[in-house]
Amino acid sequence: MRNVPVHTALYAIEAASIASNRTFMIMPDTALSAFSLPPAGALGAEIMARADKLAEASEGGPGVTRLVCSPEQALAYEFIRGWMEAAGMTTRIDDVGNLVGRYEGEKPGQPALMTGSHQDTVRQGGRYDGMLGFLVPISAVGALNRAGVRLPFAIEILIFADEEGVRYSTSLFASQAIAGTFDMKVLEEMDENGISLREALTDFGCNPDNIPQIRRQKHDALGFFEVHIEQGPVLEAKNLPVGVVTAIAGADRLNLTVLGMAGHAGTVPMKQRHDALAAAAEMVLAVERVVSAHPGMVGTVGRLETLPGAINVIPGEVRFTIDLRGPEDTRRKALRAELLAELEAIAEKRGVTLNHTLIYEMPATPCSASMIGQVEAAVRSVGVEPLHLYSGAGHDTMAMADLTQVGMLFVRCNRGISHNPAESITAEDADVAARVWLNFALNFSAA
Numbered sequence: 001m002r003n004v005p006v007h008t009a010l011y012a013i014e015a016a017s018i019a020s021n022r023t024f025m026i027m028p029d030t031a032l033s034a035f036s037l038p039p040a041g042a043l044g045a046e047i048m049a050r051a052d053k054l055a056e057a058s059e060g061g062p063g064v065t066r067l068v069c070s071p072e073q074a075l076a077y078e079f080i081r082g083w084m085e086a087a088g089m090t091t092r093i094d095d096v097g098n099l100v101g102r103y104e105g106e107k108p109g110q111p112a113l114m115t116g117s118h119q120d121t122v123r124q125g126g127r128y129d130g131m132l133g134f135l136v137p138i139s140a141v142g143a144l145n146r147a148g149v150r151l152p153f154a155i156e157i158l159i160f161a162d163e164e165g166v167r168y169s170t171s172l173f174a175s176q177a178i179a180g181t182f183d184m185k186v187l188e189e190m191d192e193n194g195i196s197l198r199e200a201l202t203d204f205g206c207n208p209d210n211i212p213q214i215r216r217q218k219h220d221a222l223g224f225f226e227v228h229i230e231q232g233p234v235l236e237a238k239n240l241p242v243g244v245v246t247a248i249a250g251a252d253r254l255n256l257t258v259l260g261m262a263g264h265a266g267t268v269p270m271k272q273r274h275d276a277l278a279a280a281a282e283m284v285l286a287v288e289r290v291v292s293a294h295p296g297m298v299g300t301v302g303r304l305e306t307l308p309g310a311i312n313v314i315p316g317e318v319r320f321t322i323d324l325r326g327p328e329d330t331r332r333k334a335l336r337a338e339l340l341a342e343l344e345a346i347a348e349k350r351g352v353t354l355n356h357t358l359i360y361e362m363p364a365t366p367c368s369a370s371m372i373g374q375v376e377a378a379v380r381s382v383g384v385e386p387l388h389l390y391s392g393a394g395h396d397t398m399a400m401a402d403l404t405q406v407g408m409l410f411v412r413c414n415r416g417i418s419h420n421p422a423e424s425i426t427a428e429d430a431d432v433a434a435r436v437w438l439n440f441a442l443n444f445s446a447a
């Protein structure tokens with residue numbers, strides 16, 4: 001039976017073989033022990049223990065440092081392969097270095113519900129960013145396997161070789177290879193030691209020339225579901241263990257230059273100045289004010305440079321940047337226009353010139369309505385109010401959206417800290433995520 005709504009706080013599975021066709025039902029939690037599924041809490045403990053073990057696959061220094069095509073990645077794969085095989089999955093490493101685990105459905109070769117995340121970290125990062133996205137489903141599939149449950153589709157856990165873009169500056173190339181959007185030019189990119197990605201992959205045992213064949217067909221993928229730590233403080237503030245992601249924000253990046261008039265700090269009267277920095281300062285505050293009036297949007301001036309930058313010279317030129325993000329492209333573009341009009345008005349009022357260039361534009365990645373609804377139902381089924389939120393950070397889901405419908409679950413992390421050795425989550429929240437994942441998979445419908 002598919003699409004059985006789960007109303008109980010705990011999941012439970014009854015597997016039954018009817019003729020040659022295996023099927024399952026969701027049962028009240030009294031059925032739990034009959035199929036030796038772990039009690040509530042056990043999956044969380046397993047996930048945390050494995051995250052700790054994986055953290056051993058790291059360069060020295062604080063936190064976790066695991067870059068693409070490194071001995072640390074190879075060691076991590078050794079651990080993960082063991083866990084996946086113990087969960088009844090077959091495993092293989094593809095030619096871009098992704099580790100792919102597959103749990104067959106009722107019949108071999110069925111299309112797959114895909115899930116997973118990245119294995120790599122930033123330098124001195126944490127042990128959950130990325131890792132949670134495959135440790136949760138590995139533990140969940142292990143529970144299915146122990147209960148003898150096969151679904152009417154396969155499950156593939158994709159462990160992406162690289163998402164952070166640390167060793168090579170292109171991020172997401174590993175998931176792009178699966179989605180069929182990999183740019184072969186990326187292979188010629190060099191790391192800081194002059195080793196190309198092509199060489200690094202070859203040394204890792206891959207054949208980069210075969211990357212175009214990694215591409216998966218749309219009919220092989222029923223959807224992609226990524227579990228990830230929130231990397232922000234919203235869930236913690238709402239006292240919720242998990243949240244339903246509706247979209248990954250799109251982003252605009254702009255370079256701006258304010259041209260005023262440099263002059264002697266001692267001789268030019270205040271009223272006759274065209275101080276580029278004073279104008280830019282007003283503009284920075286305008287970014288904060290204008291963006292704040294648009295709920296859900298964020299805008300940041302992250303860099304500001306004053307020329308000539310001397311203590312006794314009125315600034316003649318200021319260069320600064322704006323990073324603007326939001327979950328909907330039309331709203332983000334409208335906000336960008338509103339913001340630039342506001343900054344132009346400030347420039348005019350202050351007698352300075354403003355130049356601006358859009359240097360980067362990334363459209364938002366909406367999760368499909370069907371996936372959002374199914375993640376929401378799975379969250380509700382474990383007794384958690386399904387809060388909708390969007391991701392301000394990029395994820396492999398963005399690349400996978402070119403292949404199939406996507407959905408994401410965020411897991412609360414302590415104080416929203418990530419990309420930091422202090423990144424942390426609780427075993428209880430990991431357990432909730434695993435139960436949400438199981439409920440999602442058990443009730444999943446590709447329609």
Ligand SMILES: [Zn+2]
Pocket residue numbers: 118129130163228395
């Ligand atoms: Zn991540």
